[in-house]
Amino acid sequence: VLEQPGKYSRTETCCRSCEGTSLERFLDLGYTPLTDRLLTTEGLSEPELVFPLEVAFCPDCSLVQILETVSPDVLFADAYPYYSSFSPALMEHSRRNVLARLEERNLGSDSLVIELASNDGYLLRNYVEKGIPVLGIDPADGPAAAARKVGVKTMCGFFTEQLASDLAEARGKADIIHANNVLAHVADTNGFVAGIATILKPTGVAVIEMPYLLPLIEQAEFDTIYHEHLCYFSLTALDKLFRRHGLFVNRVEELSIHGGSLRIFVEQSEAVDASVTDMLANERAIGLDRSEFFAEFSARVDTLRSELLALINGLKAKGHSIAAYGAAAKGATLLNYCGLDTTQIDFVVDRNVNKQGKFMPGAKLPILEPEALVERQPDFTLMLAWNFAEEIIAQQEQYLAQGGRFIVPVPEPRIV
Ligand code: JHZ
Ligand code: ZN
Incomplete structure (x- = not known):
């Protein structure tokens, strides 16, 4: 193995969300290879890159996070092998998500739905079927090409604050933004959320899914910790992160997908419902916002x-x-x-x-x-x-x- 932290990665000392400097480490999974870098027959005999995999809690904003940030070009760009469409259960989960959004929102041929990390078009294709304009954004070229093949307009690249303001100018703002299993993957957490604020219509909604920290801890799902996942979110940490950018988590749903996930509904104006206040209260009651929760x-x-x-x-x-x-x-x-x-x-x-x-x-x-x-x-x-x-x-x-x-x-x- 090749231990080269520094060349392709950096070790964080500040919280990815609030920039607090009191990160408390509670788990060390040791030097670990990059999980989605599958080896080819030729690659088998070459030394493999490994990186430290340590997990920490931020007492200032409650965010759980890993300390090492591996360069996204190394993680995602080259021969990224994950294609969402191989799971029928995930396809069905995504289709239902879209149908529910269509029920709630009055969308038509002048609307715009954007998905961040749209992969092979597994979700947006459901809007395309209904004649609603979409734009997928994804840095992995293989999955992006597969998306175009099924008729999903897709840009290959990383979503940044800059891209958000360029797109808002060129294409207009989004009625709906989807971002599933991507917020935890981006190194510039605040830039990504600021980008959402930039490109979301004042009346729009961002519907965002991520694995939930609570089942990760309760069900010992430690294997979902790897370098692609920089953050492990509680609602407490999410609420603080979005508020920092003038966005409000107004509603939350718990989902069973990926070992237990959250789906949050984020808007430009504050209208927090009971699903959010109840979950925040529960997290406080069980101590998910305190480091003792992670001690064992x-x-x-x-x-x-x-x-x-x-x-x-x-x-x-x-x-x-x-x-x-x-x-x-x-x-x-x-x-x-x-x-x-x-x-x-x-x-x-x-x-x-x-x-x-x-x-x-x-x-x-x-x-x-x-x-x-x-x-x-x-x-x-x-x-x-x-x-x-x-x-x-x-x-x-x-x-x-x-x-x-x-x-x-x-x-x-x-x-x-
Ligand atoms: P699966 C992925 O992680 C990728 P992974 C990513 N890192 C992420 O954030 C999470 O999802 C949320 C295969 N399979 O999807 C497909 C079958 O062979 O749980 C996959 O390779 N037959 C972005 O990779 C693997 O199993 C089947 O019937 O941990 C499942 O991997 C089914 C259903 C799946 O996520
Ligand atoms: Zn913090």
Whole structure:
């Protein structure tokens, strides 16, 4: 491995949101490779870049964040393998999101819907179908090209405050902005939110989704921590961040997607409803805004690792074969932190054709197509994409009928 922090990354000393300088570290996942940098056959023999992965709490604004910022060009631009459209559950989730927005808002051919991190057009295509003008913005060229193919107008680039004001001038402001699983990914957190304020109509709404900090901690979803995710949001931290830019989180919904997420509705004028005041009160009541809340987490994650290793090594000792399902970004964190590799796990399967034929970072597991589970019939399969476990297990009737079993690693390792 190549430890080169400094060259492709920097270590933060101030909070990404409030710039406070009292960050309190509560978890260290060790030097970790970049989860979405899948290896090619040639790359296998080259040294891999690894970066520190430490998590901290800001006592000034309650934001949980990692300390290392890896250059976005290294993280997202080159051969980014994540395509949203490979999950039917996510497609359905996004379609429902759009249908609900169409119910609430009077949109037509003179409206504009913008999505930040529009990926392969998985969401905006639903507006296109209804004849509503859209603009997707995404830095990854592969997914952006796929979006254009399905008729979603897409700009390839990073969304910044500057781009927002250029676009507002050239194209006008947005009636709706979608930004799903991207706020945590941007290094200039305040610039991104300022950009939203710039490009949102006075009557517009920004509908933003992100994984929620509470289930991350409660369900020990530590593997969702990786360098792409710079921030881990509570509503308390979000409320402070948006208010700083004259925006108001007026409504919030809890979603089950990605292990538990928030969908916030952000507007230019203040009209906070009970969903927000209730959740803020709950976060205060349980202590999500205090560092003591996180004190036990490191030990919990450590225990999970010991239990998973005991389970897997026990199965290996009995002569069982083990594979994995899902070359997910979170899978790379889990494998790396637990020290699992081809010694225990023979291969990983994934439906995403852009991942097949490559290798997981760090663990170097070869990525095969899902059919390999039935063809090779490993005795056990570690579910790395546990957030889609239900949908995946339903697809694997034959593997199960032939005696295969799944291991789900979180919240505690178990055979299902
Ligand atoms: P999945 C991604 O993380 C990317 P990942 C990103 N870092 C992010 O922020 C989060 O989402 C929110 C495959 N699969 O989507 C597809 C099947 O093979 O949970 C994926 O490779 N068959 C931007 O990568 C992987 O599993 C299936 O039936 O951790 C799931 O990864 C299904 C449903 C999925 O996110
Ligand atoms: Zn802060």
